[in-house]
Amino acid sequence: MTTSTTPRSAARLGRALDAPGSSERLQAVLAAGTMPEPGFVDILVARCGVEPDFYVRDMLTWALTRHPADVTVPLLLDEVRAGSTQARSQALHTLSKVGDPRGWRAVTTAVLQDPDDDVARAAWRTAVVLVPDGAEAGLAATLATQLGRGGRDVRLSLSRAMAGLGDAAEAVLAEAATRGGVEARIHAVATRRLLGDPDEAFDASVFEARRIVALMDAPEPDAPGPDAPPVDQPPDGGARADR
Known part of the structure; x- marks a missing residue:
């Protein structure tokens, strides 16, 4: 007292x-x-x-x-x-x-x-x-502006905060994963993984996020030209190699 x-x-x-x-x-x-x-x-x-x-x-x-x-x-x-x-x-x-x-x-x-x-x-x-009830989505949007900031400990703190907002952060993170700088997108993907699996280690989430973002950014293979042979036939139109 x-x-x-x-x-x-x-x-x-x-x-x-x-x-x-x-x-x-x-x-x-x-x-x-x-x-x-x-x-x-x-x-x-x-x-x-x-x-x-x-x-x-x-x-x-x-x-x-x-x-x-x-x-x-x-x-x-x-x-x-x-x-x-x-x-x-x-x-x-x-x-x-x-x-x-x-x-x-x-x-x-x-x-x-x-x-x-x-x-x-x-x-x-x-x-x-x-955060008051109903303000979670707005808070998540503001926190998303800090994705990709600082070193490991800073990013882990932000990921934990966003994960603490639950579903309110999901849509914001999904958008952040496809827009902005590479580091911010990696951080967004890693945070989404923690949101889905809280038991996953942060470093493992970041490692997998880097792979995912790299695949997203990889150039698509060139389409075959109009004169290219069908993929299931040899270039000579089907002649057997043992003739």
């Missing part, structure tokens, strides 16, 4: 989060989530943007989910709009864990196409969690 915050407890949390040891910071965030107080939220959100340790950042997200969404969501939306790269990525991730529908306001086309891979990947995951 959230209680009122005393200036002393908020100051103590701020000092603890500046400790040089990650284990000390982890314990401080754990305590803040175990005994949440309204005055902790600003401090926790601010720390998300500068905390270097992955496990502490993950605990910061957990601690924020322990506080009322009415307090956390507005601050997280502000971070997505104006924070540093790390702050934006972590705020998006936290919004997905909070799960409040108001978090959908952070999922703009600009953030889904953000040039920073960490921000974009967090946005893709968050979008699939928060």
